[in-house]
Amino acid sequence: MESSIHLTDAEWEVMRVIWANTEVASSEVINVLQEKTGWKESTIKTLLGRLVDKGALETVTKGRRFLYSSKVTKSSSLNKLTKELLDRVCKTHQVDIVSHLINQASLDQPAIDKLMEQLLIKKETAPQIVKCECTIGQCECNHFIEGEHHE
Template sequence: MQVKLFDSELQVMNILWEEGDMTAKQLSQILNERIGWNKNTTYTVIKKCIKKEAIERIEPNFICHPIIRKEQIQEQETTELIDKIFNGSKSLLFASLLDKKKMSASEIEKLKQIVKDLE
């Protein structure tokens, strides 16, 4: 199932992925503290996530449960980025990332291991 989440919806999902199931009220309080959203904004975004089947509403107490996994969204977003910006080329994406940032020896070793595991 492909679900396109906007930035506001990802804010909600990230909290649920980090913290697990919680009530809409708790979610609203966290989002108010972190980014200043009011209750109505939070509930509107939660309802959009429910409509997209990213969140399941469990009663009583309007408990929000993430249906989709973070890894699923990461994979979708990465694939979309590669297709849209790099014409489907993973190597161009990596070349772009590696060209713009200094990497530690540890990061370089991790990348070497990832490539080795793919062989």
């Protein structure tokens, strides 16, 4: 399942509580997030409401309990987040993002083994050269705006 729902940084904090606990009461989300972020109860309730409106959460009634559960998986949301990040740069510079991620990530030996294996598989079908597909004027690959100053 691929999620098309964009999550803000604050919404992501809420979703992490839901993903970690499956079905959660607003009081539990408030407990977790007030500790971490210091947000007001009303702020967290607003975020929960917004996530329901967006279709990222649904409400479930269990007896007298009113619970929130996720309609989007963590993996589909991570996929969306990654795509949003990669889409911000020219295809020829996406390697820079991957490179920064590798440098900044906490990677243990098994994780590095997994990545190396993934790269070898990727290499089998990768093109010789990735080409720019940017909108003209948005990329240093194509200086089509004449007379404009380029940084």
